[in-house]
Amino acid sequence: MKAFIYLEDGTKLEGKSFGSDNTVIGELVFNTGMTGYQEVLTDPSYREQIVIMTYPMIGNYGINKDDNESNEVQVKAFIVREYSVIPSHYESINTIDNFLKENNIPGVYDVDTRMLTKRIRNSGSMKCLITTKELKDYKNLIDSYQLPKDIVSMVSRNLKEYFPGNNYKVGILDLGLKKGIENNLKKMGCSVIIYPYNTTKDEIMDDNIDVLLLSNGPGDPKENLKVIDLAKDMMGTLPLWGICLGHQILALALGGDTYKMKFGHRGSNHPVMNIETGKILISSQNHGYAVKDESLSAGIIKTYTNINDDTLEGFDYPDYNIKAVQFHPEEGPGPIDGHIIFKEWLDSLKEVE
Known part of the structure; x- marks a missing residue:
């Protein structure tokens, strides 16, 4: 046909x-x-x-x-x-x-x-x-045709899910969560609680989690106004992590800006550099938006950059215990270089205790 x-x-x-x-x-x-x-x-x-x-x-x-x-x-x-x-x-x-x-x-x-x-x-x-x-x-x-404005609501789950473990209790806000992120945290022994995208701060805090991770997901980060407001409200109450869309939303919540890329990064062979060490990771990526690195305020530390086009691939904000990367450390598909991110992030929780 x-x-x-x-x-x-x-x-x-x-x-x-x-x-x-x-x-x-x-x-x-x-x-x-x-x-x-x-x-x-x-x-x-x-x-x-x-x-x-x-x-x-x-x-x-x-x-x-x-x-x-x-x-x-x-x-x-x-x-x-x-x-x-x-x-x-x-x-x-x-x-x-x-x-x-x-x-x-x-x-x-x-x-x-x-x-x-x-x-x-x-x-x-x-x-x-x-x-x-x-x-x-x-x-x-x-x-x-117009891309739906509520696209995150189309991919997020409707009910909270809990998976017990014997390590830190990690909450994940599902904005379009890949199973690879969930599975990597489970393999490291974490208790994992996955929340729908529209969960309130009070509901999250009631679960006494050690950290909240804002997941990957589709669409324009600026359209997720309630999630951006939630991120603002959560800052300073417990550590926050972000991957892909979560990276962009945390940047917006900190007063930064994002923009639509010409054709984005999608594939399993994207080199990113750890700015502090100079070490290169080959990463899996899937995003059409990026954070304007010049929009980040003082105190925010740029941690990773893209070798191909110098776009921002990660940042830390030590004042609020925030860590975020634009690439996918869980891979799925791709090389496992980024798995070290989960270990580093979990190790950083020991410093918060």
């Missing part, structure tokens, strides 16, 4: 359909990872986005039962150069085609993903329509 890709700049491509055959509109972005497509598909930070994989062969090791980062496929649609019809891996329980069909997610293959990626790199992320129908009025459909 034919599939069509329409971009807001007027570009039209014809490819072939896999997955479901419905029509969707979303923001077109690209991911540079060679593996990890299952984690990408299920990462809540990709909600409302249409993802291009730059690696040409996708689906060759199938879908397994362990690598989902959430309970459903989060991307709006999936674009690949070629997908594997018959995967080969001992853990595989499904094909990528069936996985997309089961989750009602359209896919397009047999298109020039290199050209599409270069188009985004040159022009920036843009709105995109995917369909199996040839349309004449696609421009009006694309122009009328």
